[in-house]
Amino acid sequence: MSEPIPPEIRRLKELIEAAGGQALAAYPEPYKNQWQIFALLPLSKVQPTPFQRDLSEAHVERLREVIAKLGRFLDPIVAVPAPDGGFWTPNGNHRREALKRLGREYIAAVVVPDPQVAFEILALNTEKAHNLKEKALEVIRMYRALLASEPTRKEKEFAFQFEEAHLATLGLIYEKSERFSGSAYVPILRKVDRFLDLELPLALEERERRAGLLLEVDALV
Structure with a gap:
């Protein structure tokens, strides 16, 4: 060489x-x-x-x-x-x-x-397959780390790292409720959720709003 x-x-x-x-x-x-x-x-x-x-x-x-x-x-x-x-x-x-x-x-x-x-x-990470809760919690932890280091970048710029848009929303929910049945909502979330064209601080606010709505829906079923 x-x-x-x-x-x-x-x-x-x-x-x-x-x-x-x-x-x-x-x-x-x-x-x-x-x-x-x-x-x-x-x-x-x-x-x-x-x-x-x-x-x-x-x-x-x-x-x-x-x-x-x-x-x-x-x-x-x-x-x-x-x-x-x-x-x-x-x-x-x-x-x-x-x-x-x-x-x-x-x-x-x-x-x-x-x-x-x-x-x-x-x-x-190929040594042990992630379940939904593990993925979602890792995404929201990454989200906060990136928010601290690169707050002016947009959420959609991290599509590869976050893998699927709804994982950040579910991560916020799993932080509050480890027993949340996130898998029940994944099919519809995959159809409607997209990475946001917003800088990370504003995008996180929107994710928190969506997490709140999803928890409200879950409380009704």
Whole structure:
């Protein structure tokens, strides 16, 4: 490979080493040739994104048992730089916790220099399928994080990250009522709800209004 390593990848390598990790290889991935680093990261420096779903105890234990039985860790997580100097993983929290319980100190990771990848959590998370409540809660947590960091951007700009428009509305409801039967309303919401052409603060107000209406309807049935 004759391409020069980009400056941002050199800086990422320094960040990995400063955190006590090992940058094993820097390379352009095969789809769009975007550079990333394969590394061993200290588990103590890797945390889930703050808007991620809660751990499934059963899934962590299954992973722990499988890794122990195989005697190998074969599925690297994705990681991005975190604001505190450590790393966030948008798709590997169960594997991180399983290795931690096995007494390991490091985890294999594909480290991407772009922190925005952390918001591709629904697309990246393939280790355990989300149920509706988990998806909705992750979306509304992402929504608030983006509202704090990029308040002038419009909701429709995050269609890929949020996946479906109604998930933000349902997330607001699930925060208030974990037993809400959201799946009963998904077919109609998919037909009528669209991503809003509003900046995030105004869009969230509209989502809260819609959540209130849906709760009123639910109270009548």
